[in-house]
Amino acid sequence: MLMRGGTSKGLYFQAKDLPADVEARNRVLLAVMGSPDVRQIDGIGGAHPLTSKVAVVSLSDSNESDIDYLFLQVMVDEGIVSDAQNCGNILAGVGPYAIESGMLRSNGATTDVRIHMLNTGAKAIARVQTPRGKVEYEGEARIDGVPGASAAVPIEFLDIAGSSCGALLPTGRVRDLVLDVEVTCIDNGMPVVLLKASDFGLVGNESPAELETNLELKNRIEAIRLEAGRLMNLGDVSGKTIPKMSLVSTAQNSGTLNTRTFIPHRVHEAIGVLGSVSVATACMLTGSIAQEFSAGLSSKSVNQLSIEHPTGSFSVEVEIERGGKEEFVVRRAALLRTARLLMRGEVYVPERAFETTA
Ligand code: NQM
Numbered sequence: 453m454l455m456r457g458g459t460s461k462g463l464y465f466q467a468k469d470l471p472a473d474v475e476a477r478n479r480v481l482l483a484v485m486g487s488p489d490v491r492q493i494d495g496i497g498g499a500h501p502l503t504s505k506v507a508v509v510s511l512s513d514s515n516e517s518d519i520d521y522l523f524l525q526v527m528v529d530e531g532i533v534s535d536a537q538n539c540g541n542i543l544a545g546v547g548p549y550a551i552e553s554g555m556l557r558s559n560g561a562t563t564d565v566r567i568h569m570l571n572t573g574a575k576a577i578a579r580v581q582t583p584r585g586k587v588e589y590e591g592e593a594r595i596d597g598v599p600g601a602s603a604a605v606p607i608e609f610l611d612i613a614g615s616s617c618g619a620l621l622p623t624g625r626v627r628d629l630v631l632d633v634e635v636t637c638i639d640n641g642m643p644v645v646l647l648k649a650s651d652f653g654l655v656g657n658e659s660p661a662e663l664e665t666n667l668e669l670k671n672r673i674e675a676i677r678l679e680a681g682r683l684m685n686l687g688d689v690s691g692k693t694i695p696k697m698s699l700v701s702t703a704q705n706s707g708t709l710n711t712r713t714f715i716p717h718r719v720h721e722a723i724g725v726l727g728s729v730s731v732a733t734a735c736m737l738t739g740s741i742a743q744e745f746s747a748g749l750s751s752k753s754v755n756q757l758s759i760e761h762p763t764g765s766f767s768v769e770v771e772i773e774r775g776g777k778e779e780f781v782v783r784r785a786a787l788l789r790t791a792r793l794l795m796r797g798e799v800y801v802p803e804r805a806f807e808t809t810a
Contacts, residue, residue, distance in 0.1 A: 453549055454496070454795040458541030459597035459722045459763075461498060462505030463799070464549040467522070470508060476806065478533040481506055481526050483805035488531045496799060497526060501693075501718055504528050507542050511555055517568035517575060518556055521546045525693050536692045538571045538615065538642065540725025544605045544789035547580040548587045552793060558582035572615035574641065579606045589792045596764020597722035602790035609729065609785045612641035616694060620782060622684040626739040630679050631672075636741040637684050640733040640782055641726035643695035645680045646741040647673075649712065656701025656710050660719035660762055663712060670717070673697050677716055696720075696727050702745050707758035707765045708735055709745040723761040729785045732757040732768040737780060753783075 453464045463484065471477045482488070485504050486495020497504040506524040513520075523539040526532075547565035550556040556565065563582045568575055581588040581603040591603030613620040617639040628635050636646040649656035652669055663669060677697055681689030689695065697714040704710050713720040713727060723731070734742035735749060735757055749755055753773060759766045771783040 453552065453793055455545035455549060456598070456792045456794060457507075457539075457543065457545035458595065458725060458789040458791065459502065460505055460539065460541035461503045461794070462507055462542045462545070463496070464507045464509060464545060466553060466555070467508050467510035467520075476808070479805045480801055481524060481533050482531055483801050484799050485526045487526055488529050490529045492528060497528065499528060501525065501528060501715060502721065505539060505542050506533075507546055507549065509546060509549055509553075509555070512568050514568060517566040519546060519550045519565055520568045520570050522570040532691060534693055535571055536616070537694045538569050538574070538726055540576075540607070540641070540729070541789065543567065543569070543576060543725065544578065544607065545791040547578040547605065548589075548791050548793060551580060551582065551587050552796075558585045558587070572612075574612045574615045575610055577608045581605075587793070591790070593788060593790050595788065595790055596761070596766065598790065602792060605789045605791055607725075607787055607789055609641060609726075610783075612726070612729070612785065613782045614639055615641050616643050617684045617686060620733070620780070626737055627741065628680075628683060630676050630683070633676055634741060635676065635680060636734050636737070637680055637695070638730050638734045638737070638740070639684070640730045640785070642724060642730045643684055643686060644727055644730040644734075645677065645695050645697050646731065646734055647676070647697065647699050648741060648744075649699040649701040652699065654699060654701075656699060656712065657704055658712065660712070660721055663714075663719045670714075673714055674716070677714075696724065698723075698727070698731055700731070700742055700745050703747055703758075703760050705760060705765065707760040708732070708747060708749065709742060710760040712762065720761065722763050723759060723766055725787065725789065728759045728766040728768055729770070729787070731759050732770050732785070733772070733782055736770060736772055
């Protein structure tokens with residue numbers, strides 16, 4: 453099925469329908485999307501990282517989850533399929549997909565789907581609207597970056613700190629100096645490096661196109677990313693889509709703060725779901741780059757944060773616990789997404805994708 457999940461779009465497969473061998477599976481997915489090619493003209497990818505995504509879904513063996521979800525990023529202009537990151541936007545379509553495909557039954561007016569995110573081992577609970585036993589896509593919920601209104605898919609995350617890097621603050625510090633630039637490296641569901649837009653001579657409200665055509669800026673940010681990746685226990689990140697690089701500045705429209713995020717080579721039209729959870733968490737962290745710009749936050753353990761991005765803002769609720777001696781534990785994050793089934797059917801894969809080169 454082809455689904456919109458939040459502000460992204462991707463193909464959803466049952467694991468059993470794809471080759472079990474990872475290399476064969478990747479060859480098939482590259483051919484399906486039409487990669488590597490900037491236009492993905494011989495496939496059904498949308499020629500942008502946000503529309504070249506795949507969810508591989510299966511029933512979970514565990515008592516603690518209903519569904520296993522593996523996210524795969526199919527690179528557009530490189531022949532690479534990466535499982536190194538999660539995707540919280542595509543996650544929004546996983547519950548509806550599991551019900552649409554008959555893997556799960558609906559359970560009253562709403563169905564809570566407990567999802568095990570295989571990329572990092574983290575868990576999420578997504579609430580799908582299922583009146584009359586069917587997935588309802590129509591509704592009144594609006595998310596910035598998607599025109600119109602749709603049925604709400606509230607999502608809650610528990611225990612996502614350190615999902616990819618092993619710790620919320622992978623360098624062990626709230627601030628680091630990387631290539632002479634002050635950064636905060638954080639992983640609350642997505643590894644993100646926060647930088648001040650002003651350190652790059654930017655206001656922070658530049659458009660994604662403006663930022664992407666600034667080659668000097670892109671090269672500087674990539675150099676910092678490669679160095680930060682090592683500090684964040686991610687090793688050589690030159691072929692990886694993490695960490696994301698988020699330029700932060702003062703809010704423009706009464707939000708908590710403003711962002712522009714490199715994911716990592718294109719600039720996001722909005723901000724990723726887990727990316728925004730990481731940024732929101734950094735806002736609550738004393739001494740972080742984000743906190744310097746954050747407005748309207750209380751010292752309470754639960755805060756509703758509004759992360760501004762190029763097409764609006766992203767609202768995230770973060771619950772933390774502050775212990776003694778600067779201890780900071782993240783308890784929970786909650787947010788709202790929408791999703792929609794766009795198409796179901798067969799995708800045609802060229803024979804050559806099934807041939808081994810050995
Ligand atoms: O951070 C884009 C997206 C994402 C990821 C990216 C995402 C997340 O918007 O959970 O959703 O940062 O690569 O789909």
